Amino acid sequence: MGQHTSGTHHHGYVEDAPLNQAMSAHERLSRLDAVEILHTPDEVAQWLASTLRAAMGKSEDEVAFEDEWDQWVKYAHSGETITTGLLRGPTISAVSVPEADCRCASTPLVPVGGKKRSR
DSSP states (O other), X not given: XXXXXXXXXXXXXXXXXXXXXXXXXXXXXHHSOOSEEEOSHHHHHHHHHHHXXXXXXXXXTTOOOHHHHHHHHHHHHTTXXXXXXXXXXXXXXXXXXXXXXXXXXXXXXXXXXXXXXXX
């Protein structure tokens, strides 16, 4: 499964809170900055696995997330928000974002000002 369903991508968030105290997907989008922009379902699964492994202090050899990987790809492909994490935190989320509602694509680059140097 290569691409998301048309018109969506995912924003990755890591919230320093356990799952039962974490923000809703809507709150994350409006209150937090995404730490990662994910364009394909495979990117979503890779980011969730690597971020969760890092939170656990484990390597890929120690925790493969084989069963979870297939589910994460399936949900991401369908445009679902995926939230996982550890009992005592952090909460790790890949929030589905419609392209039309995305701030990351519409944020213009601001040129850096400064004086031109003469030679």
